Amino acid sequence: TQLLEQSPQFLSIQEGENLTVYCNSSSVFSSLQWYRQEPGEGPVLLVTVVTGGEVKKLKRLTFQFGDARKDSSLHITAAQPGDTGLYLCAGFMDSNYQLIWGAGTKLIIKP
């Protein structure tokens, strides 16, 4: 069974704080995607990382793909209430063209 473990499941912090969300697996992925989902809507892609060690930045969000392409992290600097949402990671496997999804991190940023 291919698993992608995402942690923490829930995080509630004050505006201005920093945070990191982790996705870990024993499987190697050809790419890893991060999505954000707001209540009543479907997930929306934030970024795709493809190369081991790759770092991508999206304003205050920094995404990193592990060197071995088995893990990834999302770091948010100076979190804002607008960052509130469910963050999902998903690893893509070339072997079966399937996405393996993490369980999600529910993030609440309090003003």
Place this chain on the structure above:
Amino acid sequence: NAGVTQTPKFQVLKTGQSMTLQCAQDMNHNSMYWYRQDPGMGLRLIYYSASEGTTDKGEVPNGYNVSRLNKREFSLRLESAAPSQTSVYFCASSRHQPQHFGDGTRLSIL
């Protein structure tokens, strides 16, 4: 710019009733997917269709059937609904990656 459209948005069924969830995409994508999302469990793939005319089982196919009607439309059918099928159902489509999602159907089985 509709993207992926799911109908209905909400539905309440009684145990044993049948229902078809509809999904249509206007992005000319080959692949389409049905997921269910339950609290703390992320997205679980029910069925997918890599191209028009083909369908394959995902992680949790029991109790569901699908039809890829044409390139645009992919429907999910519950033949005899059970309370365990209470969930939020998402349809997605893609050319390769990433996947584009609809806004979901919230289904309650009483």
